[in-house]
Amino acid sequence: MTTVFYGSRAWGLFHRASSSSSSRVWTHPPFVGLSPGRGLSRPPPCRAAHSGVRRLPFATLSQQDRDFFQTLLPGRALTDPEVLEASNVDWLKSVRGSSELLLRPRTTEEVSQILRYCNARGLAVTPQGGNTGLVGGSVPVFDEIILSTALLNQVLSFDVVSGILTCQAGCVLEALSSFVGEQDFVMPLDLGAKGSCHIGGNVATNAGGLRLLRYGPLRGTVLGLEVVLADGTVLDSQAPLRKDNTGYDLKQLFIGSEGTLGVVTAVSILCPRKPSAVNLAFLGCATFPQVLETFQLCRGMLGEVLSAFEFLDSACMKLVQDHLKLTNPIKACEVFVTGSGVLSLLILKRALSPLAESPFYILIETSGSSAAHDEEKLHRFLQEVMTSSLVADGTVATEDSKIKALWALRERITEALTHDGCVYKYDLSLPVQHIYQLVEDMQEHLGTRAKNVVGYGHLGDGNLHLNITSPSHDPALLAAIEPYVYEWTARHHGSISAEHGLGLKKRNYVHFSKPAPALRLMWQIKSLLDPRGILNPYKTLPDRASTD
């Protein structure tokens, strides 16, 4: 079971997850120190390890090691604790490691030398890109050396005929988008973290995002990788070719391996042409079945120009309004509580049928090469959904500025949640018809214990982002949520992690979605590629014991 830390509490609760969850083992965190508030001047103790993780017998950093790295990477082997602070803590501020060394190689050769040395010495390494991961996979658990891709930020080549981009792993996604954008291309993936995430990290986590519906997952668009293995071997599966059936496709092993099988140092990726006509419709629906019907209609009427279909519930809208002061473009779907606690609906022109407690919002994006063609399709679709009352109200945008503003309503929900208190985050793949059922069941199950239970996500991909908040970390609430949420998902044959990956937080739940023989094989592959287990330990794969 994982714990989410919030505030200055040094302690968490530790459980060992098992499917017969009656037995619980409580373990102390490795570096427990005095709890804060006792007037100490040093920073709070390492909030390491959840899930009763014990530090494996890796070597500890010696002065000799430090000297080696400082010679190898002059000025780029950092030991200053203040600098390390940012890299030791994840974006959600929920997990903290205690690394004492941050390395910033500039070339693949340097990465190779680093890993060769660490492998020989038995030093654990955590590769780190933009550190925007949401499952605690990008930061050390104990004192692993952080291998940052921040300076592996060169674009190596871009072919405007084929649209194949080759670049180093540390290029920031948004920077790449701008770069290929100048040549009229677009990156095949887009996510809220684009301003900070590195393409290497995206590949290592098989990031999904907002454009997956249209361009498919990275498994399809990545044409080649350059990976450095645990022993320093540079594996060049680059071959930036659209088609290459020569032997086993090794790069697929590394895509989504979360840095546990090798360090990605360069990526070749196929970029689609930038659509010249992008339209965005932001619609409000009264019930979830209507959302689903709208989706089906959308698929039929918009067909090939559909590039994104996202949904969010009214609780999400309220969050972005309250915490980020964004505006709801559709006033008709606002539901607010008056002073006397009576729910009242703001009705504009048509008399809406009484809105359910949770109206929904949909974001539909179309991308194509002909503005007139797409607008006509979109308008016909909108006419249809309005006249059939599938949609209560909505707005359309064709200008960049308005499109960005509407996208912000969906993309910044994660940010708004961090302002709402302690966040318990779940990223699940479910059959599309049941997606919202889980949110409703969870609301009922938790009752007033939770502050907010919200659902949003990539409806088109069957991916729900379920988020629960509480004013401060609440172990009883967490116990109510897990394993209920995973059991619910498993019952519906879904995935406990659709796109966020397993990292530290979810690795021990993978058995809810993958059978034991599969996990055994994964461990075999890990042992083959990283016999000493130095690459990103304590992540992705569940504890060995539980798979044997």
Add this chain to the structure above:
Amino acid sequence: MSGRVLVGVKRVIDYAVKIRVKPDKTGVVTDGVKHSMNPFCEIAVEEAVRLREKKLMKEVIAVSCGPQQCQETIRTALAMGADRGIHVEVSGKDYENLGPLQVSKIMAALAKKEEASLVIVGKQAIDGDCNQTGQMTAALLDWPQGTFASEVSVDGDGLKVEREIDGGLESVRIKMPAVVTADLRLNEPRYATLPNIMKAKKKKIASVKPADLGVELTSRLEILAVEDPPQRQSGVKVESVQDLVTKLRDSGTL
């Protein structure tokens, strides 16, 4: 008082788009580039519609000067709540030379023709940044003006306008008919919702030529060249304080 509001809306390159200068330096690339309504014009339309919704005004007329594509901009204003539109057809060389002086002559002529009580325009357009049309229009009509308005309210037979000025805020009371130019904080423009977008398709947009209004479009300005601002020198990242001190010394700053 007729209760008619004339709102000027300008079709400009969308502010999120990256501007490119034409290689022959005669202007910026506009072909195939996304255009939208000038943000200050949106604020102006919103204010006009709100005045009508509060029943302080009776009719909102959206006006745009330019080629055929301006009709889209007028449609957006109609979708936001304007009642009808007027498209003043200006194209080709005339459009390239169209500036605040010409537009204000057109606005003044239309204001007289439509017997408007109020003319609202954005304080400036994000392409020209001239900030002249509203003021010139008021001068040509000999009407009072409330520029950089951050708040407008009807006060008897006049308007109370809160203006944003360098020193802070200034309150002026002006008689109607008047000209108001909208500043950023006047309001937050609404999104055009689907039912309104559908309705807007049926609203009337009248076409008229500048000559019909008795307006001469010759410009007294000639654009000599349009160039990119000088490239910003990229900075240098240093890894340690020692490096920083060394670099500062080398560059002679220390």
